[in-house]
Amino acid sequence: MGAGRLAALPPVRAVPHERVAEALAGTPTLVVLDDDPTGTQTVRDLPVLTRWSADDVGWALAQGTPAFFVLTNTRSLAPGDAAARDREVVRTCLEAARRAGVEVAFASRGDSTLRGHFPLETDVIAEETGEPDAVILAPAYTDAGRVTLDGVHWLRDGDELTPVAESEFAADATFGYRSSRLADWVAEKSDGAIPAGDVAEVRIDALRAGPVRLPDARVIVLDALVDDDLRAAVLAILAAERAGARFVHRVGPSFVRARVGQPEQPPIPDAELRDAVGRGHGLVVAGSHVGRTSRQLERLADRRDLARVELDVQRVLEEDADHLEQAAAHLEHELGTRTAVLATSRTLVTGRDEAESLDIARRVSAALTGVTARVVAAGPPAWVLAKGGITSSDVATAALRADRAWVRGSLLPGIVSLWAPTSGPPLVVFAGNVGDDDALADVVDRLEAAACA
Template identity: 65%
Template sequence: MTTAPLPPVRRVTAADVRAALAGARRVVFLDDDPTGTQTVRDLPVLTRWTVEDVRWALRQDTAGFFVLTNTRSLAPADAAARDREVVTACLRAAEGEGAGLVFASRSDSTLRGHFPLETDVIGEVLAQHGDTVDAVVLAPAFTDAGRVTLGGTHYLRSADGLTPVADTEFAKDATFGFTSSRLADWVTEKSAGRIPAADVTELTLDDIRGGTTQSLCDRLNGVVVLDTAEDDDLRAGVLAILAAEEAGKTLVYRVGPSFVRARTGQDATPPIEDDTLATLLRPDAHGLVVVGSHVGLTSRQLARLGERRHFAHVELDVPAILDDAEDHIHDAVARAVEALGSDLVVLSTSRKLVAGADEAESLDIARRVSAALTTTARRIVQARRPAFVVAKGGITSSDVATVSLGIDRAWVRGSMLPGIVSLWEPVSGPARGLPYVVFAGNVGDENSLADVIDRLEAL
């Protein structure tokens, strides 16, 4: 698919954003799975949200921090309840620290997740605390992975060109499927008509690249779609957002990973350095890869890993999990622990997707399978600590972090590949110091998983 020539880029640097961040509110990224961390480095991550945990994050000298909510794995009512709990705790902590906050609902760059539920809940909690949301900024772009918004329509860029997101496998998601690629129409679809497309403001590349910070700031009302072809476009939008917030407006963001980098004033940086990796890895152990994602790209990456190197594959059969999980888990743990003594171990679920009759049943099956996978991973790590853990898939990454490894506070140390796949350093809990790699199901090419493993094992 082709588009009209784009207007010249309006150059806005990360340094420009950092200058505008002086005195700005700290941003809390409510991450519905852990993959929002892959574009940044040196930001705190919380998987718990007690007031004391949030106060710890606020005491770090950063423009913002992540709270891992994992709401994409929850039913709508449970997701709403969790968001209310997190936002309330953050506001209480901020009051104690004398800090101002702004909230971002960080979700999928291919539009899967609870929208507008999550931004609605944030707005409701803010209203209970005397604040009114003036605008919801919708910026799902992930430039490093080729997810861009042009003329208000969201695309996936590949070697074959631009594909409207509604024409991809992600739009057929059993829980979060959709039919609209134009984001204004997608908002109407997801809000069941409550928010008409005509009421959505589209800040196109013509507006962003040909306008000024003030002209963009003046249009930040209601639901606003932010075009993005590259990071300069996002940073231009962020300057307008910061100006609006400085003028007293309250905004909520629904964003993909690239916005996180822009809003915190970070440049796109090279992958984490080998010297840093070497300080984290154990040379006398083998790694564990936990694969839960069912998208086609993950299956191809797993197949390519097998073509490039030997590994011990321990597979959890989904029908067996649904029939008798405990016996199946026990056998899998025994096989994996033995294999870790001599080789890389890949723990995965069977690749055939088992879906329910409706959204609720599909979510229930997904939760049961995820619980079996993370329980198995937890028992493996307890029995034999690996050199590193890689989790493949967004929800899987969240569950492995919290259930399998017991991570409650961590630092994002950087990416393993350019702009994608983040490495965390846990700083508390039983996994303290164990390198943890968060690898989304829908990023990279067929070699990316094998490339990450090669980097981890070369040191």
């Protein structure tokens, strides 16, 4: 398909977030099943659960917010395990909602670069809730330049557009793909069970002309370049639901912000950040292996005097316990005087197939998490920053045991979210595939300034 440039487009039709907020009155609470923690980057002041007992779900429902997140971390699981986990979460939420007298709807939040278990996750939700009229497919993440135009998903850099299937993300060892047109991607990922002819597109011309009418199709693809486009679609979805339609959503981070009636918001102010973090120095935990993360780690090391402890992936796979103990001891010592980085060796180790690659990723993440847990138990850092989706999930659940938390906002415009767990140190969730080369260093600078103020 090749890279291209944005052509002349119809002007943006302003759809204020207040209109969506008003339209939410009396609608179901949206339960966002997040396949890794980075789906929270665009929103603030919403609950997030990393555990889904009936009590935890009841707590989230009792907050009265238009949505809450449940961190399933299914992107790190094999298909059968992912399906079983989704099924358990949906059943628990349905039962908790019944007891609370609350109606719920479900969204499966996936990666804006199209990695993850699709259509498996929306299939499970549909089986548990009853067949929907359609699956809404809206992977856009406008803040990070992942946009959909003319039914094609793109990576945007200014006016330059690169088809997502021509990016490094499409070569993912576990979730690779060949198609940038979302109708073709749906057919590809479903092995033909959902042919491209069963996928309809709501294109930018229709979204910006308004009012929007949703087509009759098994899967409905939404174009989106800005949040106004998504809010226009959300108003149509809510109107259809009031008329009796039912949908399951497979979406990126921007759709959630539009769906809950929140505007694009600036990063957390410095004064608020000072109140949110502890005093002293912080710990960066980096498991992501994409090139962007490696470059960000290099730039961070160039800009700050920090301690770096590296876990050798080969030694981790050989179950070298001494290696992990030495890493933990070194970090505990260094955190008393400066920021510390715990990272894996940068050479990506993959398996012979998707299942083995996932197993390697889980074992490496478990090692990172185990070392982090020891360090936090010895003396909680002022903050913990987790770099990478699987890493963020494992740090939140296993190292910090942040069963319940609030998403407080972002540290950079529309990316990098700050969680305030109900107990334990604050957690910064930083996806592996977002931000420019200076983004990690910029975030650490903000955190250190706040923690040492």
